[in-house]
Amino acid sequence: MITPETLAEAMKWGAGLALLDVRWRLGGPPGRQDYEASHIPSAVYVDLDTELSDPPGTAGRHPLPDPDRLQEALRRAGVREGAQVVVYDAGDGSVAARAWWLLRWAGCREVAVLDGGFAAWQAAGFPVTDHVHDQEPGDFVVRPGHMPVVDADGAAALAREGVLLDARAPQRYRGETEPIDPKAGHIPGALNAPSNEHVGDGGRWLSSDELDERFESIGVKPDQPVGAYCGSGVTASSVVLALEVAGITTPENPAVLYAGSWSNWCALDREVETG
Numbered sequence: 001m002i003t004p005e006t007l008a009e010a011m012k013w014g015a016g017l018a019l020l021d022v023r024w025r026l027g028g029p030p031g032r033q034d035y036e037a038s039h040i041p042s043a044v045y046v047d048l049d050t051e052l053s054d055p056p057g058t059a060g061r062h063p064l065p066d067p068d069r070l071q072e073a074l075r076r077a078g079v080r081e082g083a084q085v086v087v088y089d090a091g092d093g094s095v096a097a098r099a100w101w102l103l104r105w106a107g108c109r110e111v112a113v114l115d116g117g118f119a120a121w122q123a124a125g126f127p128v129t130d131h132v133h134d135q136e137p138g139d140f141v142v143r144p145g146h147m148p149v150v151d152a153d154g155a156a157a158l159a160r161e162g163v164l165l166d167a168r169a170p171q172r173y174r175g176e177t178e179p180i181d182p183k184a185g186h187i188p189g190a191l192n193a194p195s196n197e198h199v200g201d202g203g204r205w206l207s208s209d210e211l212d213e214r215f216e217s218i219g220v221k222p223d224q225p226v227g228a229y230c231g232s233g234v235t236a237s238s239v240v241l242a243l244e245v246a247g248i249t250t251p252e253n254p255a256v257l258y259a260g261s262w263s264n265w266c267a268l269d270r271e272v273e274t275g
Helices: 004-013 031-037 067-076 094-105 117-123 152-161 170-174 208-218 235-245 261-267
Strands: 018-021 085-088 111-113 163-166 226-229 256-258
Touching: 004 117, 085 094, 085 117, 094 111, 094 235, 152 163, 152 226, 152 256, 152 261, 208 235, 226 235, 226 261, 235 256
Parallel strands: 018 085, 085 111, 163 226, 226 256
Antiparallel strands: none
16 A cells, blocks of 8 residues: 555656556446546556456456456556556545556556545645646566466355455345346355455555454454455455455465456356355
8 A cells, every 4th residue: 555645755756656547436437537537647547447357258247357458558557667556546445456456466566556546645635637648658568377366166165165255245245135246145155344344434544453353353364265256356356455454465475366256156157145
């Protein structure tokens, strides 16, 4: 994580910093409209649906992107080998965490999520702009596979043998409502860890200690295999990030992501659990 204050200081020096705006809303309108109206100076918009995901299908609503297309998007955004990357979204970091996860998966180590997102940047009184500038292309090479992923079988095994966290809202986890996917409920044995509970009332992320206590109360135990899923693999990335912020996992031993998530699980007509 990086605070608005630290980002503002880093931007004074430039030094190859790449700033990615990944604002997105479930159901629209497109985040690009928000970006074109106002964004952090030097930020480049990167689209979740078309650049940070493959087209939807049986693999899920937001499958992992083709490495070549991801590389093209990151280079367009000015991402360079060995340079710092910062990503931000509209607020709670869930969508930015998807970009963070993909960059880590692609082999980028120097990547951070802006704590509190664009809202926190504005609240701190830092400048914004509607000017879309020409970005010098980057030279980053995508080397996929640096973050662990599992398929449906792997997710089921993790729920039995370790801890599988469901990042969706409690009502969707319990199967009381399902506004998007064809089945309601959760993967048998999974525990609910709503991604929106990573942030406090002010929109900033909870501290490491607070996140550690939260995951402990959910049932995450030290030295136990842990992974996450959500509706389409986006907000589950926030759980992966939160586990690392909490110190439960490390960059060398991160949590596992079920990238296909509930949308893939339903497409495969797998067993569901409610309650």
